[in-house]
Amino acid sequence: MSATPSPARPERPRVGLFVTCLVDLMRPSVGFAAVKLLEDAGCIVDAPVQTCCGQPAYNSGDRGTTRDLAMQVIEAFQGYDYVVAPSGSCAGMIKAHYPELFEEDPNWRAKADALAAKTHELTSFLVDVLGVTKVDASFNGAVTYHDSCSGLRELGVKRQPRKLLASIEGLTLVEMQDSDVCCGFGGTFAVKYSDISGAIVEAKAKNIEESHAPTVLAGDLGCLMNMAGKLSRDGRPIQVRHVAEVLAGMTDEPPIGAAKEPRRA
Amino acid sequence: MTVHSTSPQFKQNAARALNDDQLQKALGNVKQGFIDKRQMAADKLPEFEALRDSARDIKNHTLEHLDLYLEAYEGKVKASGGHVHFARDATEARDIILSICRETNAKTVTKGKSMISEEIGINHHLEANGLTPVETDLGEYIIQLRNELPSHIIAPAVHLNATQVEADFRRVHTHLDAKRDLSEPVQLLTEARAVLRERFLAADVGITGANFLVAETGTSIIVTNEGNGDLTQILPKTHIVLASIEKLVPTLEDVSQLLRVLARSATGQELSVYTTFSTGPRRSTDADGPENYHVVILDNGRSSMLGTAFEEMLRCIRCGACMNHCPVYHAVGGHAYGWVYPGPMGAVLTPSLIGVDKAGHLPNASTFCGRCESVCPVRIPLPKLMRHWREREFERHLTPATVRSGLQLWGFFAKRPALYRFATRAAMGALALAGRQRGRFAWLPMAKGWTKYRDFPAPQGETFQQRWKRERKGARA
Numbered sequence: 140m141s142a143t144p145s146p147a148r149p150e151r152p153r154v155g156l157f158v159t160c161l162v163d164l165m166r167p168s169v170g171f172a173a174v175k176l177l178e179d180a181g182c183i184v185d186a187p188v189q190t191c192c193g194q195p196a197y198n199s200g201d202r203g204t205t206r207d208l209a210m211q212v213i214e215a216f217q218g219y220d221y222v223v224a225p226s227g228s229c230a231g232m233i234k235a236h237y238p239e240l241f242e243e244d245p246n247w248r249a250k251a252d253a254l255a256a257k258t259h260e261l262t263s264f265l266v267d268v269l270g271v272t273k274v275d276a277s278f279n280g281a282v283t284y285h286d287s288c289s290g291l292r293e294l295g296v297k298r299q300p301r302k303l304l305a306s307i308e309g310l311t312l313v314e315m316q317d318s319d320v321c322c323g324f325g326g327t328f329a330v331k332y333s334d335i336s337g338a339i340v341e342a343k344a345k346n347i348e349e350s351h352a353p354t355v356l357a358g359d360l361g362c363l364m365n366m367a368g369k370l371s372r373d374g375r376p377i378q379v380r381h382v383a384e385v386l387a388g389m390t391d392e393p394p395i396g397a398a399k400e401p402r403r404a
Numbered sequence: 405m406t407v408h409s410t411s412p413q414f415k416q417n418a419a420r421a422l423n424d425d426q427l428q429k430a431l432g433n434v435k436q437g438f439i440d441k442r443q444m445a446a447d448k449l450p451e452f453e454a455l456r457d458s459a460r461d462i463k464n465h466t467l468e469h470l471d472l473y474l475e476a477y478e479g480k481v482k483a484s485g486g487h488v489h490f491a492r493d494a495t496e497a498r499d500i501i502l503s504i505c506r507e508t509n510a511k512t513v514t515k516g517k518s519m520i521s522e523e524i525g526i527n528h529h530l531e532a533n534g535l536t537p538v539e540t541d542l543g544e545y546i547i548q549l550r551n552e553l554p555s556h557i558i559a560p561a562v563h564l565n566a567t568q569v570e571a572d573f574r575r576v577h578t579h580l581d582a583k584r585d586l587s588e589p590v591q592l593l594t595e596a597r598a599v600l601r602e603r604f605l606a607a608d609v610g611i612t613g614a615n616f617l618v619a620e621t622g623t624s625i626i627v628t629n630e631g632n633g634d635l636t637q638i639l640p641k642t643h644i645v646l647a648s649i650e651k652l653v654p655t656l657e658d659v660s661q662l663l664r665v666l667a668r669s670a671t672g673q674e675l676s677v678y679t680t681f682s683t684g685p686r687r688s689t690d691a692d693g694p695e696n697y698h699v700v701i702l703d704n705g706r707s708s709m710l711g712t713a714f715e716e717m718l719r720c721i722r723c724g725a726c727m728n729h730c731p732v733y734h735a736v737g738g739h740a741y742g743w744v745y746p747g748p749m750g751a752v753l754t755p756s757l758i759g760v761d762k763a764g765h766l767p768n769a770s771t772f773c774g775r776c777e778s779v780c781p782v783r784i785p786l787p788k789l790m791r792h793w794r795e796r797e798f799e800r801h802l803t804p805a806t807v808r809s810g811l812q813l814w815g816f817f818a819k820r821p822a823l824y825r826f827a828t829r830a831a832m833g834a835l836a837l838a839g840r841q842r843g844r845f846a847w848l849p850m851a852k853g854w855t856k857y858r859d860f861p862a863p864q865g866e867t868f869q870q871r872w873k874r875e876r877k878g879a880r881a
């Protein structure tokens with residue numbers, strides 16, 4: 140298999156799922172929703188052994204560890220036609236930042252460029268690369284959508300999730316005020332500068348509530364955990380889910396931060 | 405020495421700002437205005453994005469040949485009868501300005517808005533030497549009365565509301581009728597105008613900043629909305645232009661391009677109300693203008709940014725769009741940053757000018773949301789430069805020990821996938837079990853920063869990789 144993607148798309152592309160460390164550890168159902176969406180679209184999906192894209196080290200100034208982890212990812216995913224992540228932040232790390240890490244190492248730089256070229260955020264892969272226009276799912280009610288920053292500004296993810304959501308029967312999308320403004324997560328920022336992060340997510344929670352949608356969706360689990368944690372802390376009964384769960388019609392798991400429904404007799 | 409910095413206390417500053425109801429109200433009022441106006445101005449100009457590229461290129465070109473353009477500029481100013489003084493640091497700049505003031509026996513010094521004058525703390529220096537500096541930009545005038553630094557580079561008093569300004573005017577303008585009505589903003593404005601008018605007429609020296617210095621002609625340019633800058637530089641006998649080295653631009657043609665993105669990015673105006681060009685002292689045929697024209701060009705650490713990753717920061721044209729769009733600035737305001745320049749541009753520039761050991765918090769206090777870069781008229785990659793500072797801090801072991809050891813531990817596991825899978829499987833299993841009842845945690849050991857403001861959602865239990873192996877890999881084997 141060639142390291143650079145061929146211009147002609149294979150009929151059944153082999154996709155390496157970069158599941159992301161947060162989805163792997165916290166909410167595997169998002170990963171399986173991504174697998175379903177990709178398989179429904181005709182992909183052969185595999186999830187090689189993986190840990191993290193290295194972003195926490197990168198944004199903390201630790202380039203050495205970041206490079207080590209990037210090399211690990213580059214090697215694990217070199218055999219696929221595409222690499223897809225249910226996260227704009229991790230896909231953005233691979234696409235926009237991996238090449239920068241190897242500016243002085245032409246050999247690894249070439250490998251990083253090749254990986255960057257074939258890596259995509261999930262919804263933009265479905266819409267922009269595979270040309271998916273409709274998903275096989277139903278949902279009852281209104282949702283509002285938060286645009287996570289890296290996906291939005293590094294990868295231009297905005298209309299793709301909305302386009303797919305619009306194809307779901309029974310679902311209405313209600314835009315919140317400032318959907319494109321940061322939720323205050325920012326990785327370790329949320330812990331290091333918790334007072335500021337707390338104030339930013341408070342504004343976000345208010346905008347979500349004022350949309351009157353009972354469900355909020357986004358494409359990045361970090362932001363979702365931040366928003367879900369704030370909404371539940373404030374006693375706002377709003378369901379929080381990754382957009383892939385709704386697009387795949389896989390909403391049997393309780394929403395983020397919610398307990399399993401007690402079984403009714 | 406430049407002005408005192410409280411940047412090392414950024415966290416405390418921020419906490420205080422977040423609990424300041426009045427400040428929060430003031431910040432809420434400004435948040436949307438700047439953003440909407442910039443967007444409308446950008447949308448109305450089809451070539452706006454192309455102009456941003458061009459603005460970036462002009463500044464890059466200038467910085468690459470800065471020595472040549474500085475020399476050319478100096479030659480032109482001299483030829484027009486003016487004087488150019490180069491100041492290595494704040495102390496030199498202050499001394500130069502004071503000696504010019506003394507040469508003319510100045511008593512009152514009016515000032516147009518200048519961030520460089522804040523950087524060198526010129527007002528205090530003049531006062532300490534028996535002169536009376538008077539800020540004539542309304543916002544600057546107000547914060548001078550309050551002995552504060554500006555909280556925004558183009559809207560210095562944006563952290564205040566009208567009631568506070570009224571109280572300040574009553575406290576200082578004691579020669580006016582105590583029973584006068586100041587309940588409307590326009591009454592405050594009228595009063596400031598009347599008070600400042602007398603100062604303009606009394607001034608011996610006028611100090612202005614410069615948005616651009618044009619090498620081709622030796623011209624300095626200021627953009628203002630109040631007209632105070634013009635009165636500051638035309639009425640007194642002596643005009644001092646105070647600017648930093650990166651304000652150089654090769655030609656008037658270049659300036660006209662930069663002006664097209666500056667006001668649009670700043671306030672959403674096509675052009676500011678006044679764009680004033682001044683070249684040298686008054687000529688015999690001029691109806692007005694200063695007899696003496698001096699330009700003080702400050703370095704203060706900027707030349708050491710040339711040739712480094714931070715050179716890109718020297719493109720900045722001080723429009724303020726980055727802070728207008730910054731969620732952190734919106735939350736804490738400008739004073740929390742603790743020095744002259746707030747917001748994302750301050751988070752990159754301040755460590756360069758006062759040291760990353762003092763200003764280390766600033767480039768860390770960012771979510772990297774990237775909104776600043778997306779609106780910067782000269783396309784400065786602000787998040788990338790903030791990350792460069794974090795790298796410098798990490799290399800110099802300035803990163804807090806807890807963060808460092810946490811990173812190390814996490815890195816150890818992340819680099820060993822088998823061990824990582826084993827450890828995370830156990831950890832997530834235990835966490836899921838503990839959080840089964842409520843689906844979230846209101847408190848978790850070592851996650852106080854998180855749980856102070858929000859719950860921590862419980863994991864589902866089995867990790868993705870565990871289940872994948874069980875369901876898919878197992879099935880295939």
